[in-house]
Amino acid sequence: MIIVLLGPPASGKGTIAQEIEEKKGWKHISTGDLLRDEAEKPTERGKKLAEVMKTGNLVPDETVTETLKEFLQEHDLKSFILDGYPRTPRQAELLDQLLESRGQKVDLVLRLKCLNKTIIERISSRRVCPQCHAVYGLNIPPKEEGKCDHCGSALIQREDEKPETVLKRIKVYANVTKPLIDYYEEKGLVKEVNASLSLEEVFAQAFKALE
Numbered sequence: 001m002i003i004v005l006l007g008p009p010a011s012g013k014g015t016i017a018q019e020i021e022e023k024k025g026w027k028h029i030s031t032g033d034l035l036r037d038e039a040e041k042p043t044e045r046g047k048k049l050a051e052v053m054k055t056g057n058l059v060p061d062e063t064v065t066e067t068l069k070e071f072l073q074e075h076d077l078k079s080f081i082l083d084g085y086p087r088t089p090r091q092a093e094l095l096d097q098l099l100e101s102r103g104q105k106v107d108l109v110l111r112l113k114c115l116n117k118t119i120i121e122r123i124s125s126r127r128v129c130p131q132c133h134a135v136y137g138l139n140i141p142p143k144e145e146g147k148c149d150h151c152g153s154a155l156i157q158r159e160d161e162k163p164e165t166v167l168k169r170i171k172v173y174a175n176v177t178k179p180l181i182d183y184y185e186e187k188g189l190v191k192e193v194n195a196s197l198s199l200e201e202v203f204a205q206a207f208k209a210l211e
């Protein structure tokens with residue numbers, strides 16, 4: 001089972017993907033995390049990535065696809081959830097080609113819809129673990145404030161989750177993903193989830209869509 005998870009920044013994609021991974025054992029692949037790891041490397045690609053990401057702009061299609069390709073080759077997964085990729089019809093085509101070359105295909109596109117107001121509320125409370133990439137927020141606070149439950153690292157607020165950058169990301173996201181949603185709608189792969197509701201209700205809707 002290969003799932004593409006679509007939703008604006010802070011719509012809960014990571015949390016939902018983590019829940020699916022836990023219950024179903026399907027690997028959660030956050031391309032944001034993949035790229036952030038890449039951006040920390042002192043390579044030419046790493047430096048360029050760091051610059052683009054700091055300004056809240058989108059990373060070039062080829063760079064994302066290359067990074068994901070390397071990851072898939074390394075891990076050879078049968079079932080996984082893609083979170084944060086693809087973002088454009090061009091990336092979707094590149095993904096289709098990449099999967100086809102591995103004898104795989106996208107089975108389902110889970111589209112999270114969320115109010116801007118809700119997104120802003122969630123952002124001010126979001127913290128992430130720089131070590132293991134665990135995500136905390138209103139619905140899942142860490143057991144001890146400012147500390148990761150899993151590895152004990154000090155939690156941080158990501159630079160691209162500060163309100164002014166996020167507003168920009170929401171606008172960029174809406175413009176860029178409309179044609180992507182059309183692309184998958186045409187293939188009949190899209191199922192919608194109302195991500196403004198409580199986490200329990202969102203999980204229930206998501207798992208229903210997986211049946």
Ligand SMILES: [Zn+2]
Nearest residue numbers: 129132148151
């Ligand atoms: Zn951690």
